Amino acid sequence: MIERRESSLHELATVLDYIRWGASRFNEAGLWFGHGTDNAWDEAVLLVMHSLHLPLESKPEVLQARLTMEERREVMAILERRADERLPAAYLTHEAHFCGMSFYVDERVLVPRSPIGELIRGGFEPWLKVEPLAILDLCCGSGCIGIACAEAFPDARVDLSDIDAGAVEVAQININRHHLNEQVRAVQSDLFAGLHGCSYELIVCNPPYVDARDLAEMPAEFRAEPEIALGSGDDGLDFTRRLLREAADHLQPDGLLVCEVGNSWEALERAFPEVPFMWPEFEDGGHGVFVISREELLAYRQYWEPGTGDQGQG
Numbered sequence: 001m002i003e004r005r006e007s008s009l010h011e012l013a014t015v016l017d018y019i020r021w022g023a024s025r026f027n028e029a030g031l032w033f034g035h036g037t038d039n040a041w042d043e044a045v046l047l048v049m050h051s052l053h054l055p056l057e058s059k060p061e062v063l064q065a066r067l068t069m070e071e072r073r074e075v076m077a078i079l080e081r082r083a084d085e086r087l088p089a090a091y092l093t094h095e096a097h098f099c100g101m102s103f104y105v106d107e108r109v110l111v112p113r114s115p116i117g118e119l120i121r122g123g124f125e126p127w128l129k130v131e132p133l134a135i136l137d138l139c140c141g142s143g144c145i146g147i148a149c150a151e152a153f154p155d156a157r158v159d160l161s162d163i164d165a166g167a168v169e170v171a172q173i174n175i176n177r178h179h180l181n182e183q184v185r186a187v188q189s190d191l192f193a194g195l196h197g198c199s200y201e202l203i204v205c206n207p208p209y210v211d212a213r214d215l216a217e218m219p220a221e222f223r224a225e226p227e228i229a230l231g232s233g234d235d236g237l238d239f240t241r242r243l244l245r246e247a248a249d250h251l252q253p254d255g256l257l258v259c260e261v262g263n264s265w266e267a268l269e270r271a272f273p274e275v276p277f278m279w280p281e282f283e284d285g286g287h288g289v290f291v292i293s294r295e296e297l298l299a300y301r302q303y304w305e306p307g308t309g310d311q312g313q314g
Contacts, residue, residue: 009072015052016063018072019044022079032219035088035111036096043089047082050093051075086220099148104173108166109141110229114206114260115286120148124202127278127291129254132156132201136250138243139163139207141229143171143186149204150184156202158184161195164228191242192250201255203247209261209288211236236264237271244297245304251294262288275300 012021022044037043049056051074052067067075078092090096090111096103098112099120105111132153137146140160150158158180160171171186189195210218210230222230232238240261247257261268265288269277277290297304 009069009076012072013066014064015048015067018048018067018075018079019063022048022075022082025079025083029083029086031083031086032221035090035113035221037089043082044079046089047078047092048075050095051078085224087224088221091224096142096144098144099151101144101148101151101178103142103144103147104170104177105142106170107224108164108226109170110206110225112142112144114145115282115284115289116145116204116206116258116260117148118282118284118286119258119280119289120145120152123152124256124258124291127258127280127293128202128256129293130201130252134198134200134202134252135159136161136195136198136200136203138191138203138205139229139239140171140186141167141206143174143184145204145206146171147174147178147180147184149202150180151178154183156183159195159198159200160184160186161189162186163188163190164226167226167229191239192246195250199250199252199255201252202258203251203255204258205243206260207239207243208232209236209240209264211264211267214263232264235267235271236261237267240264240268241271241304241306245301248294248297248301251297253294255294256291257294257297258289258291260289264288265290272300272303274303 012018023040026040026043033043037046081092088111090105091107094104094106096105096112099117103112133156135149135156135158137160140146140162143160146158146160162168165188168186168188175181175184187194208230209232212234215231279290
């Protein structure tokens with residue numbers, strides 16, 4: 001492998017050479033994409049340009065620029081790590097984008113990719129009936145959802161909450177990065193346990209929701225993400241059941257809960273067939289996000305109790 005790498009370093013000279021080589025290497029390795037790009041070529045472009053400290057929108061002439069030997073080794077190293085370790089590219093660059101904003105990420109948090117970003121850009125219309133003064137990003141991970149909400153609603157106080165101390169540390173890095181310490185805070189909390197006395201007009205949650213079967217069958221790139229942020233019981237709804245039971249107590253009148261459950265949306269509908277969950281449609285792709293008002297949470301509270309519904313254990 002070392003001899004092959006050294007030979008490639010002398011044979012490959014330009015930026016385009018390394019993009020082409022990286023894409024071929026990724027296809028050969030059978031990598032899985034979905035953490036920012038959806039194909040081997042774009043992934044190679046992302047990693048090569050990052051390694052060279054060049055913007056993705058660089059002029060086409062850059063592709064023919066020759067690399068120094070030091071640059072070649074650095075580019076080759078990051079491409080080989082992507083192929084050999086099956087890490088999402090964002091963990092190698094420590095950067096991901098969400099709602100047009102840049103966020104620091106590492107292995108302590110999921111790579112941002114939620115379709116909730118489209119709802120943020122639309123101000124959660126038509127479901128949000130009040131101007132939010134307080135917003136909670138529950139299971140915040142990197143904090144990308146809550147920080148994007150802070151940008152969309154500059155007069156709102158925003159809490160970022162996660163059960164994992166490492167995720168809270170990453171969220172604080174991103175609060176600092178976007179200079180939002182006066183508006184946004186990061187709190188370690190298991191659901192609402194660490195948020196005593198707090199109530200919100202808007203709670204947005206991208207919780208763990210992957211069911212046991214999907215978790216076991218995930219490609220290596222997804223298994224590189226923290227399991228605590230992915231798996232949630234046999235049907236993926238253990239956390240969501242707890243959230244549905246408790247959320248109304250932390251919402252103001254006319255408050256709104258927005259929650260992503262991904263592929264577990266069918267299990268949620270089977271578990272609570274009496275509840276008219278609203279499922280927004282996304283122009284940019286994505287699915288499995290429901291919205292429900294505080295008043296609806298209260299009206300259907302009997303169904304949230306353990307033992308109700310066809311799968312009501314939680």
